[in-house]
Amino acid sequence: MNVTQLFGITAAALVGLGVYGLIVNPQPLRKVLAFNLIGNGVFLACAVIAHRGAAAGMSGDPVPQALLITAIVVSFAASALAVGLMLRRFAQTGTNSLAAPDEAAPGEARTHAEAR
Amino acid sequence: MTDGLIADVLIAVCGLVLLMVAVGLLSVLRGPTRADRMMAAQLFGTGGIAALLLVGTASGVDSVVDVALTLAVLAAFASVAFVKADRQSEGDTENEERT
Amino acid sequence: MISAISVGIGILLLALALWTVVVRDTFAAVAGFIPYGLLLTLAWLVLRAVDVALTEAAIGAGLTGALLIRAASRLHPTEAAAQAETPGLGTRVVAGVAAAAVAVVIAVCLLRLPDPAPTLAPEVARHIEATGVGNPITAVLLSFRAIDTLLEAIVLLFGVVGVWSLAPDRCWGGRPGLAQAVGPNDILVYLARVLPPIGVVIGIYIFWAGADHPGGKFQGATVIAAMWLLVMMSGLRDAPPVNRRWLRVVLVLGPAVFIALGLLGAVMAGAFLAYPDGWAKLWIIVIEAALLPSLAVTLVLLMVGPPQRPEVSP
Amino acid sequence: MKTAADVFTIVAMLGGLFFFVAGTLGLLRFPDTYTRLHALTKADNLGLGMVVVGLLPQAGHLVVALKLIVVWLLVMLTSSDVSQLIARAARRQEKGS
Numbered sequence: 001m002n003v004t005q006l007f008g009i010t011a012a013a014l015v016g017l018g019v020y021g022l023i024v025n026p027q028p029l030r031k032v033l034a035f036n037l038i039g040n041g042v043f044l045a046c047a048v049i050a051h052r053g054a055a056a057g058m059s060g061d062p063v064p065q066a067l068l069i070t071a072i073v074v075s076f077a078a079s080a081l082a083v084g085l086m087l088r089r090f091a092q093t094g095t096n097s098l099a100a101p102d103e104a105a106p107g108e109a110r111t112h113a114e115a116r
Numbered sequence: 117m118t119d120g121l122i123a124d125v126l127i128a129v130c131g132l133v134l135l136m137v138a139v140g141l142l143s144v145l146r147g148p149t150r151a152d153r154m155m156a157a158q159l160f161g162t163g164g165i166a167a168l169l170l171v172g173t174a175s176g177v178d179s180v181v182d183v184a185l186t187l188a189v190l191a192a193f194a195s196v197a198f199v200k201a202d203r204q205s206e207g208d209t210e211n212e213e214r215t
Numbered sequence: 216m217i218s219a220i221s222v223g224i225g226i227l228l229l230a231l232a233l234w235t236v237v238v239r240d241t242f243a244a245v246a247g248f249i250p251y252g253l254l255l256t257l258a259w260l261v262l263r264a265v266d267v268a269l270t271e272a273a274i275g276a277g278l279t280g281a282l283l284i285r286a287a288s289r290l291h292p293t294e295a296a297a298q299a300e301t302p303g304l305g306t307r308v309v310a311g312v313a314a315a316a317v318a319v320v321i322a323v324c325l326l327r328l329p330d331p332a333p334t335l336a337p338e339v340a341r342h343i344e345a346t347g348v349g350n351p352i353t354a355v356l357l358s359f360r361a362i363d364t365l366l367e368a369i370v371l372l373f374g375v376v377g378v379w380s381l382a383p384d385r386c387w388g389g390r391p392g393l394a395q396a397v398g399p400n401d402i403l404v405y406l407a408r409v410l411p412p413i414g415v416v417i418g419i420y421i422f423w424a425g426a427d428h429p430g431g432k433f434q435g436a437t438v439i440a441a442m443w444l445l446v447m448m449s450g451l452r453d454a455p456p457v458n459r460r461w462l463r464v465v466l467v468l469g470p471a472v473f474i475a476l477g478l479l480g481a482v483m484a485g486a487f488l489a490y491p492d493g494w495a496k497l498w499i500i501v502i503e504a505a506l507l508p509s510l511a512v513t514l515v516l517l518m519v520g521p522p523q524r525p526e527v528s529p
Numbered sequence: 530m531k532t533a534a535d536v537f538t539i540v541a542m543l544g545g546l547f548f549f550v551a552g553t554l555g556l557l558r559f560p561d562t563y564t565r566l567h568a569l570t571k572a573d574n575l576g577l578g579m580v581v582v583g584l585l586p587q588a589g590h591l592v593v594a595l596k597l598i599v600v601w602l603l604v605m606l607t608s609s610d611v612s613q614l615i616a617r618a619a620r621r622q623e624k625g626s
Contacts, residue, residue: 003221007262008325010225014232016318021236023310026300027293029286033235033244036279040255043267045325051262053334058351059263061334066355069270070367073433076274076282077374080517083286087520088381096293097300122535122587127220129542129580134223136553138230140569143556145234145247151562151619153246155569157280158611159556160250162573162604163549164257166580169597171220172260173584179429180260181596182421183268186438187256188600189414190277192607193441194249196403197281199614200448201288202622406610413603 008048014041028096032082039075043068123174130170137163154198161191221261228254241294245287249280265429266352269421273437281444282518347496349427356431357499361488365477368470368506371513375466379457382521388458389526391519392447407449414442422507432503436510443515457522462512469509473502534586541583548576562619570612574605 014037021034046064053061090096137159144155165184172180231251235244252275259268302310339351339359346358356364382389415438422435446452455462476498477488484491490498555568581601588594 003218003261004328005326006218006221006225007258008328009322010228010258012318012322012325013229015321016314017229017232017236018314019317020310020314023313024302024307025236026302027241027290027297029241029283029290030236030244033248033283036248037232037235040275041321044255044258045321047259047262047264047267048325049328049332050264052328052332053336054263055334055336055340058336058340059265061332061336062339062351062355063335063360065264065267066352066360067363068264068267069352069356069431069433070363072267072270072274074367074370076279076514077371077517079279080282080520081374081377083282084378084381084520087286087289090290090293095296096290097296122538125539125542126584126587129546131220131223132546133549133576133580134220134227136549138223138227140553140556141231141250144565144569145243147243149562149619149622150242151615151622152565153243154615154618155556155566156246157249158608158615159569159573160253160276161608161611162569162577164250164253165600165604166545166549166577168257168260169580169584169600171257173587175261175263177260177263177265178589178593179265179269179424181593181600182424182428182430183256183260183265183272184600185417185596185603186269186272186421186434187253187276188603188607189410189417189438190273190441191253191604192406192410192611193277193445194280194284195607195611196406196445196448196614197284198246199403199611199618201285202618402610402613406607409606 004048004052007044007051011041011044011048014038014044016041026098028086028098029083031098032079032086035082036075036079039071043071046071126170126174130167130174133163133167133170137167150202154195154202157191157194157198161187161195165191221258224254224257224261228258239298241297242284242287242291245280245283248283249276252276252280266350266431266434269429269431269434270437273434273441277441278437278514278518345492345495346490346499348499350425350429350431352429353425353431353499357502358490358495361473361477365470365473365488368473368509371510371517372466372470375513375516378517378521380521382457382523386522386525388456389522389524390456391454391516391522401449403449404451407446407451411442411446414445415439418442418511422503425503426500432507432510436507437514439507439511440514440518443511444518447515447519454519456526457516458526465508465512466516467509469502469506472505476502538583538586541579545576545579545583548572548579552576563616566612566616566619570608574608577601577604 018034018037018041021037022031025031025034046068050060050064086096140159141156144152144159147153165187168187169180169184228251231247231254234247235251238244252271255275256268256272259271339355343351343354346354348354418435418438421430421438422432425431447454480489481487552568552572555572556565559565559568578601581597584597585594588597
């Protein structure tokens with residue numbers, strides 16, 4: 001098994017783990033973590049493709065590598081926005097649940113919002 | 117590019133350091149306290165940088181030192197955030213409501 | 216020999232990923248996410264993507280970890296309620312099957328990639344001379360695919376707008392984040408006095424090295440942003456109020472210079488973002504130098520979140 | 530000359546490895562947070578130091594060697610500070626609980 005195959009399988013497994021975590025974990029922050037796992041799996045797949053494209057004295061195809069750098073920075077921005085949304089929602093309503101409002105202790109959430 | 121024997125030695129050492137870091141990570145992440153878990157970043161800050169330098173030198177990537185420099189500066193940042201976040205969640209919560 | 220290390224990195228990476236997915240406590244999950252990011256740096260290095268390794272070391276291991284930890288601590292009060300919502304066995308089995316199916320499809324695709332692999336490396340090698348830079352990735356980022364980089368800088372700016380739009384009305388124009396109170400003898404204050412000068416030099420060095428070696432504006436900007444955040448976390452300097460004019464100017468400086476030079480290229484070289492002959496290197500340096508402070512400020516503002524404290528009196 | 534440098538590298542690597550093993554053993558065996566922190570920050574820093582010293586003869590360029598030393602100094606500076614921060618956090622948690 002060579003490096004490309006190894007990291008190819010790792011990338012696929014990372015995406016799988018991320019999908020599982022995204023569905024199963026109820027906390028929104030955990031979903032952001034899981035989403036990051038999926039993203040890293042895709043990045044790793046991209047890096048594998050770049051690695052296979054080594055030619056002309058370069059250690060890899062520079063175009064997917066450059067895209068990866070862009071992608072890592074953008075995914076950080078996306079995570080930051082998601083975290084901002086979560087914290088704001090928590091500050092406003094006192095909950096961070098994704099369940100439908102009537103399922104997740106409706107009274108508590110409303111009183112919290114009214115208190116402000 | 118370092119020659120064969122030394123490269124092999126470096127890779128072997130790198131593997132063992134990684135193994136030690138992995139074992140250490142296992143015990144640190146299990147806890148029991150939050151302070152124990154904070155050590156995870158610290159553990160990788162030293163062991164991870166050693167492994168990085170070893171594998172980079174063995175495969176002849178000169179710029180690996182720059183990656184190590186970045187990590188050395190930023191490994192502390194994650195740990196500080198850890199401690200600060202912990203401090204805020206326990207002590208400074210009243211600040212949050214001060215608005 | 217190198218493949219033995221790769222196997223170790225792959226296994227450890229998956230083990231940490233599994234930890235972040237299955238462990239009950241969110242704080243523990245995030246604690247596992249930081250070494251995971253550092254390990255990913257090793258993976259990029261083994262795949263010979265040194266530029267990507269640098270970016271991951273800066274963003275993945277540094278900023279993302281700090282961002283998530285802060286959120287995990289802040290959201291700790293919701294933890295018990297959230298855990299009660301964990302779906303039952305049936306959902307978990309279905310989710311597991313779905314996830315496995317996705318993973319298998321991707322694995323099969325990745326194992327059956329076409330041979331020989333398609334690559335743009337020879338194309339880049341043929342034209343890199345014209346850009347005047349030695350690092351092919353910088354050439355791609357700022358010349359061949361400059362539009363991607365421009366749009367990325369603008370996306371980051373939108374990210375800041377998005378985060379700012381979460382501010383409560385009464386706090387608008389104030390300072391982001393919480394007030395930090397730290398004693399003058401705190402070791403954190405010492406670290407925040409000693410490390411940033413060194414860190415800023417390293418950040419600028421990595422930015423400058425990016426012309427010919429791995430490095431560049433993203434990585435340099437991240438290091439500088441982290442140093443500023445360290446100073447803020449120590450309480451030595453407060454976060455700037457978001458209504459400051461200099462802050463807005465620095466934020467848009469990079470994208471504005473980028474667009475202006477792009478339009479100038481449309482006039483002088485016949486296409487948007489085209490560089491006139493012989494001027495490519497200079498234009499790339501000007502764009503990168505303008506982007507560096509913008510990116511650093513953008514990353515800091517994304518990290519500290521929306522304004523939370525109304526400004527008392529200016 | 531070349532062999533002497535290589536022997537030096539191997540000896541230093543073994544030393545570094547010893548400290549990494551010692552650090553991990555400490556993490557596994559020590560009874561409380563403070564002693565574990567002690568094992569981690571002291572032993573692993575020395576381990577990294579020995580690895581850096583061992584890599585010096587293999588660095589192709591003087592600048593690379595200097596940067597290696599800077600990496601080690603930075604890690605020593607930051608990890609000593611961070612270990613103190615973590616120890617304080619641990620004490621605060623003990624008091625709190």
